[in-house]
Amino acid sequence: MTAPRRDQLAGKALLVLFMVLTLIPFATLLSTALQPAGSIPTGFSWPSDPQWGNFAEAWRIAHLAPLIKSSLLIAVGVVPASLVLATLAGYGLATLKIPFSNLIFVVFLLGLTIPFESLITPLYYQMDSLGLLNTRWALVLPLIALYMPFGVFWMRAHFLTVPAELSEAAFIDGAGTWRTFRHIHLPLALPALSSLAILLFLWTWNQFVLAIVMVDDPLKRTMAGALGAFQGQYGTDIVLLSAGALLIMAPTIVVFVIFQRQFSRALLQGAVKG
Amino acid sequence: MTLTHQEAGRTPERPASAPRARRGRRSRRRWAHLVYVAPALLMYGFFVLKPLVTSVQYSLYDWNGIGPATWVGLDNYRRVLTDPDQLSIVGHAFELIIFFTAVPVFLGLVAAALMHGLPQGSFSTVARTVLFIPQVIPLVAAGIVWDWVYSSDGIANQLLSAVGLGGVTRPWLADFSAALPAVGLIGSWVMLGLCTLLLLTGINKIDPSLYEAARIDGANRFREFVHITLPGLRREIGVCVTVTMIAALASFDIIYISTQGGPGRSTMVPGVEIYRLAFTQREIGQASAMAVILMVLVLVTIVPIQRLTQRSDA
Numbered sequence: 001m002t003a004p005r006r007d008q009l010a011g012k013a014l015l016v017l018f019m020v021l022t023l024i025p026f027a028t029l030l031s032t033a034l035q036p037a038g039s040i041p042t043g044f045s046w047p048s049d050p051q052w053g054n055f056a057e058a059w060r061i062a063h064l065a066p067l068i069k070s071s072l073l074i075a076v077g078v079v080p081a082s083l084v085l086a087t088l089a090g091y092g093l094a095t096l097k098i099p100f101s102n103l104i105f106v107v108f109l110l111g112l113t114i115p116f117e118s119l120i121t122p123l124y125y126q127m128d129s130l131g132l133l134n135t136r137w138a139l140v141l142p143l144i145a146l147y148m149p150f151g152v153f154w155m156r157a158h159f160l161t162v163p164a165e166l167s168e169a170a171f172i173d174g175a176g177t178w179r180t181f182r183h184i185h186l187p188l189a190l191p192a193l194s195s196l197a198i199l200l201f202l203w204t205w206n207q208f209v210l211a212i213v214m215v216d217d218p219l220k221r222t223m224a225g226a227l228g229a230f231q232g233q234y235g236t237d238i239v240l241l242s243a244g245a246l247l248i249m250a251p252t253i254v255v256f257v258i259f260q261r262q263f264s265r266a267l268l269q270g271a272v273k274g
Numbered sequence: 275m276t277l278t279h280q281e282a283g284r285t286p287e288r289p290a291s292a293p294r295a296r297r298g299r300r301s302r303r304r305w306a307h308l309v310y311v312a313p314a315l316l317m318y319g320f321f322v323l324k325p326l327v328t329s330v331q332y333s334l335y336d337w338n339g340i341g342p343a344t345w346v347g348l349d350n351y352r353r354v355l356t357d358p359d360q361l362s363i364v365g366h367a368f369e370l371i372i373f374f375t376a377v378p379v380f381l382g383l384v385a386a387a388l389m390h391g392l393p394q395g396s397f398s399t400v401a402r403t404v405l406f407i408p409q410v411i412p413l414v415a416a417g418i419v420w421d422w423v424y425s426s427d428g429i430a431n432q433l434l435s436a437v438g439l440g441g442v443t444r445p446w447l448a449d450f451s452a453a454l455p456a457v458g459l460i461g462s463w464v465m466l467g468l469c470t471l472l473l474l475t476g477i478n479k480i481d482p483s484l485y486e487a488a489r490i491d492g493a494n495r496f497r498e499f500v501h502i503t504l505p506g507l508r509r510e511i512g513v514c515v516t517v518t519m520i521a522a523l524a525s526f527d528i529i530y531i532s533t534q535g536g537p538g539r540s541t542m543v544p545g546v547e548i549y550r551l552a553f554t555q556r557e558i559g560q561a562s563a564m565a566v567i568l569m570v571l572v573l574v575t576i577v578p579i580q581r582l583t584q585r586s587d588a
Binding site: 007008010011012014015018019021022023024025026028029032040041042044084085086088089091092093096097098099101104107108110111113114115116117118119120121122123124125126141142144145146148149151152177181202205206208209213223224225227228231238241242245248249252253256257260263264267268 | 304305307308310311313314315317318320321322323324325326328329332339381384385387388389397399400401402403404405406407408409410411412413414415416418419420422423425427428429432463466467468470471472475520523524526527530531544545548549552553558561562565566568569572573576
């Protein structure tokens, strides 16, 4: 039985209200971005003569093209490596007999609760001693490790849902653990892997605190890290800042709207499992 | 749930009385299986566990990051736990929980309760897309957007003036008493969509016949909510509370961008304080003590919630 019609209408109205509340800040940002450059606009007022050229100007001074490249380089460093390591470990912990596997899993689980800020100081000095400060490696290596608890947790949860009979049958046919993994488990894991890839990509792209600590040059940072620097530099020019902020947000929003279904599934499952 | 399945699948292949030779071979194989876990474990050990230990080590010293370090024992912890200024920072993190956790979970529950059983359609697709946007953009961007919303000329004041509340308008993030709630509401905005969608997904999994039976028994809407909806959503509520509480206690991006902890220290939270102490004050020991305390706080807050809500019978 579904909720009474009256309730459903009220529920819909509430959801519409939530959506409006979600969108208002973006609307005011857009209306501000279209004001004449250097003017001092107020909250929401649609300009009589929208200055779309502000976006071109912001694109140039925010160095968006090199920034997108930098963020992609970091994501390419983080996501595939994380997927490989997390999948192997998740498979091992879920289906193979490994000494101390429970202990290993708990140690990974604890990592889920560690705030990144708690590790930035020692990580900074560690990267310094490795000579990696101000390179993208100082972001890539720690991020792979910091995402590992979630990745292992996620992949282990997936491999636990695969019936044990499948591996047993393969073992009886003489396949070793590697061949069982490669030919039976890996193909079945593709949906779980692609959801994990989406989440890791998003988190890397949006990573902020590590980016501002490890890399001084905003152009070698993630998108989010560069946005912080952009605000510091153009914080007083609200028109240009709004245009720049919208441009920097645009890639994730566009990619999100295109892959809406996969993203929503990943985000919902990601929250449930995390 | 999945855990019990795994144990059940395993037990029969662990014969305690297996012949010695076979057991020897098996145990070798087990150690060999570590190669699957080793790469992840090494990476995690080197870039998470090692810094974790270093953090505890730093927290026992007075060190400016360059010169020699002086052993001070637990003095850095004593300062965080007795200095009113440091304690208020921890207090702010807990105040943020009201906004990051209580507000979105409550509103999400109301929406879910009103809409249970709503068929999937284009409305729900649009709703899902829009409500997820705050989860997709960088939190830094959320901070910048809201910085503008709250400014003297921003839309918050514009709307207040429009409804005749011109008297309360102010630059919200520069107001000593209003800044923390204002920052908290940014968190509510970010988390509202995620919680609503999680709870809506969860409520659609509750067996509709339960509601039918309740209605036949004459239960009113409130009893229905308390006896069916809440228990049925226990797992999802646990997830919302866990995710949003970690976000509140470990908040950094939004506050760093919108207020930097100001005005004064009125919105300073542990995450930003760690950054400030370590990278502008060069008080590595003090920063590390705060870092360790933050980790412990998150752990002792989250573990009971997980225990309470994620039992396997759910």
